[in-house]
Amino acid sequence: xxxxxxxxxxxxxxxxxSFGLPRIIIVVFLVLLWAISxxxxxxFPQLLSDTLVRWGMNGVLVLAMxxxxxxxxxLYFGLPIGIICGLLGGVIAIELNLVGITAFFAAxxxxxxxxxxxxxxxxxxxxxIKGSEMTVATYVGFSIxxxxxxxxxxxxxxxxxxxxxxxxxxxxxxxxxxxxxxxLNNFLSFNIFxxxxxxxxxxxxxxxxxxxxxxxxxxTGIALxxxxxxxxxxxxSGINVDTMRIVGTIFSTVLGAIGILVYSQSFGFIQLxxxxxFMGFLAAAAILIGGASIKKATILxxxxxxxxxxxxxxxxxxxxxxxxxxxxxxxxxxxxxSNGVILYALAQHSGD
Amino acid sequence: xxxxxxxxxxxxIGKEYFGNRVLSxxxxxxxxxxxxxxxxxxxxxxxxxxxxxxxxxxxxxxGGYEGKIRVSGKEAQIKSPLDAMxxxxxxxxxxxxxxxxxxxxxxxxxxxxxxxxNLASRIVGKRYDTLDVVAMRxxxxxxxxxxxxxxxxxxxxxxxxxxxxxxxxxxRELDKTNLKVLVFDEPTAVLTESEADNxxxxxxxxxxxxxxxxxxxxxxxxxMTVCENITVLRxxxxxxxxxxxxxxxxxxxxxxxxxxxxxxxxxxxxxVTDEKPILTIRNLSVEMPGEEVSNVSLDxxxxxxxxxxxxxxxxxxxxxxxxxxxxxxxxxxxxxGKQIELNNPTNAMMNSLxxxxxxxxxxxxxxxxxxxxxxxxxxxxxxxxxLKKFGPFTQLxxxxxRQTADRMIKELDIxxxxxxxxxxxxxxxxxxxxxxxxxLMLEPKLLFVSxxxxxxxxxxxxxxxxxxxxxxxxxxxxxxxxxSELAELRSVCDRIAxxxxxxxxxxxxxxxxxxxxxLMMAGEKHDNA
Numbered sequence: 001x002x003x004x005x006x007x008x009x010x011x012x013x014x015x016x017x018s019f020g021l022p023r024i025i026i027v028v029f030l031v032l033l034w035a036i037s038x039x040x041x042x043x044f045p046q047l048l049s050d051t052l053v054r055w056g057m058n059g060v061l062v063l064a065m066x067x068x069x070x071x072x073x074x075l076y077f078g079l080p081i082g083i084i085c086g087l088l089g090g091v092i093a094i095e096l097n098l099v100g101i102t103a104f105f106a107a108x109x110x111x112x113x114x115x116x117x118x119x120x121x122x123x124x125x126x127x128x129i130k131g132s133e134m135t136v137a138t139y140v141g142f143s144i145x146x147x148x149x150x151x152x153x154x155x156x157x158x159x160x161x162x163x164x165x166x167x168x169x170x171x172x173x174x175x176x177x178x179x180x181x182x183x184l185n186n187f188l189s190f191n192i193f194x195x196x197x198x199x200x201x202x203x204x205x206x207x208x209x210x211x212x213x214x215x216x217x218x219x220t221g222i223a224l225x226x227x228x229x230x231x232x233x234x235x236x237s238g239i240n241v242d243t244m245r246i247v248g249t250i251f252s253t254v255l256g257a258i259g260i261l262v263y264s265q266s267f268g269f270i271q272l273x274x275x276x277x278f279m280g281f282l283a284a285a286a287i288l289i290g291g292a293s294i295k296k297a298t299i300l301x302x303x304x305x306x307x308x309x310x311x312x313x314x315x316x317x318x319x320x321x322x323x324x325x326x327x328x329x330x331x332x333x334x335x336x337x338s339n340g341v342i343l344y345a346l347a348q349h350s351g352d
Numbered sequence: 353x354x355x356x357x358x359x360x361x362x363x364x365i366g367k368e369y370f371g372n373r374v375l376s377x378x379x380x381x382x383x384x385x386x387x388x389x390x391x392x393x394x395x396x397x398x399x400x401x402x403x404x405x406x407x408x409x410x411x412x413x414x415g416g417y418e419g420k421i422r423v424s425g426k427e428a429q430i431k432s433p434l435d436a437m438x439x440x441x442x443x444x445x446x447x448x449x450x451x452x453x454x455x456x457x458x459x460x461x462x463x464x465x466x467x468x469x470n471l472a473s474r475i476v477g478k479r480y481d482t483l484d485v486v487a488m489r490x491x492x493x494x495x496x497x498x499x500x501x502x503x504x505x506x507x508x509x510x511x512x513x514x515x516x517x518x519x520x521x522x523x524r525e526l527d528k529t530n531l532k533v534l535v536f537d538e539p540t541a542v543l544t545e546s547e548a549d550n551x552x553x554x555x556x557x558x559x560x561x562x563x564x565x566x567x568x569x570x571x572x573x574x575x576m577t578v579c580e581n582i583t584v585l586r587x588x589x590x591x592x593x594x595x596x597x598x599x600x601x602x603x604x605x606x607x608x609x610x611x612x613x614x615x616x617x618x619x620x621x622x623x624v625t626d627e628k629p630i631l632t633i634r635n636l637s638v639e640m641p642g643e644e645v646s647n648v649s650l651d652x653x654x655x656x657x658x659x660x661x662x663x664x665x666x667x668x669x670x671x672x673x674x675x676x677x678x679x680x681x682x683x684x685x686x687x688x689g690k691q692i693e694l695n696n697p698t699n700a701m702m703n704s705l706x707x708x709x710x711x712x713x714x715x716x717x718x719x720x721x722x723x724x725x726x727x728x729x730x731x732x733x734x735x736x737x738x739l740k741k742f743g744p745f746t747q748l749x750x751x752x753x754r755q756t757a758d759r760m761i762k763e764l765d766i767x768x769x770x771x772x773x774x775x776x777x778x779x780x781x782x783x784x785x786x787x788x789x790x791x792l793m794l795e796p797k798l799l800f801v802s803x804x805x806x807x808x809x810x811x812x813x814x815x816x817x818x819x820x821x822x823x824x825x826x827x828x829x830x831x832x833x834x835x836s837e838l839a840e841l842r843s844v845c846d847r848i849a850x851x852x853x854x855x856x857x858x859x860x861x862x863x864x865x866x867x868x869x870x871l872m873m874a875g876e877k878h879d880n881a
Binding site: 235 | 676677678696697698701707709711714715716717718719720721725729730732733734736739745746747748
């Protein structure tokens, strides 16, 4: 007989198991780094403030992974495509000389049509290469970044805020200082125990999460999820799985575009050229740390994963600087963690 | 012991998979040059027996087998296919294992090439020897000649007719000098009639060379043409061993099907055909790989439970899949006066047809989703049920889904921890009920159910069948049940259509004799039965 006690123990074990060994290690590692940082007298409230800001600014980019994963096209390594659409919206808003919150939302509005079209084309392509979406996506991401390097260098933008003083094309980094820098971060922000809460930023992230949740409770969202989980099941219910995959890809691309604008306004700069190259990997690593797999993802995975991953990065740098003077240690640890987690997730998948 | 005379002697062979007995007390003896037939329905234990003989890993990873195998009088431990090969046991596969771009010679001698040493190989080893093509061709020729094959040994495999490929496979086995026993596993399934005749001739030629043959098939007349001794398996047991002269097709058919009429769960209705047909199928052809249907015409009457039976691979599964638009189909299907558009699952569902797939885990379920989401899914998508509308947007009405799921769980008696349990954790029988519940949510007038009891334990089988009977009786639902298990068709159906080679071979009553069923399933004419 299974006694209730045994069952409860089993449930605890199940919960721990579903939480996953990599996450336990990361949490322990993060707590350890926090402890060390206190020991080294690095101001903890400052660390937490930075973590919150980076959580909010990266959250939407990580959220962009979710529709793609649930639609069955795997991790959205095509994230640079969405990012580029966002950047386009961003520079158009500057070209039109918009400022403040208007500029931010205008940038989003400008980027969405690009994201729709490119997402559709990209989704169409992913349907032709079923089974190796993630490999191909990685290269598509790389290619489009390079292609856009040519575009940026020839783009017919005139605004002195972005263009080179002489010649054609756009600068590598464009300051948003007089435009919409930190419009979200500063909205209703307040200090508590020395921790600065970027209220607007976090609210915006939660709003995006809410939209995603609502979408997955619509008829289309339900069909999309079923298509990702079991395409043959969905087909037998008359669902066009290919269409659903395209919808998922478009959704991911749009979220990627919005995500980079959120990121840019917090960062204070728009970074063009090769900057978007590896952002897909960082976002993928974050959602995987949160507990997602390449077939399953929830909002909780997005929020938790982004927090853990960014928290780790924030605390790693000052700790590493104090412990060893090796300048690139933080960067090295970031690369090891992010690529290690991606590798782990892919290896897990091929195991079943 | 006198069994020195036997080239292969299998004694008391048995096998259990996880406490589930699939084979017991099989005895099989082969003399050199004997052709021995093995007949049985799908699942009778033929392939398990062969897996044991070939030391397949599926046997040894599940705890091995019982009994003894002697080859040429010596007890043999066959732990891997390589052991079997070294003992001189060969197999002609149903799917050809040939490399299309290689010549016949190269295929025959693959990995057993004859080589000559050369300068390089003297230094770096034998694997770098030059091929002795002349000697290889000579050997290949010899093997082909044994089969009376005039084809050139240097032709490439690609482009050969299917029948020839089979012969190359056989030639490859014959070329192994120690070959003592050759197994033919359903070799004629992919061949045309004349090719099959050639193959039977070749089998006789091979046996004249002193090689014993085990011939597995369900075509009884082929067995009767070439075999000296015949073993009939049913449900993992050896039900009979006959000499050819002492038996006939009818007896074999009866033995194969067996008088295992399950408990009759409902009295067949004799008057169903008086009703107007509700579904008329005309010239339906379905391209379902492995289950092709060609030119099937069938009338299904309102309120009946009709069974579609037949052996695996004959096309019975294809009928429902074709009508429901899951595989490319041609023909005319009219339901309730309305033409059903083929190749369009939505159209079939819109016209009150519903389908429970034979591939429960592959097609029938979202294994990682909850019971309630599974049950509601198709109704949400096809009929817009359980949705709240906000202008152009929709939101799932979770309360309504929960209520319906609770109702279905109670009505079909689905054993679970609750409507949110994921379906992967359910037992096979309960999973099947979830599939049925999902189909019922569409409020169909006709339900196709394929292989409803596949992979379900005995007790649960009865419950699933009971559910179908109740649906028919309570709601007047017309049920088309496709099953490989004749006994279960006979226990619930009003009429049973038997499909062989993609066609309806005939329609029988559940009360017809075993001989009738056996012959019809084996594709034999039975005018005098």
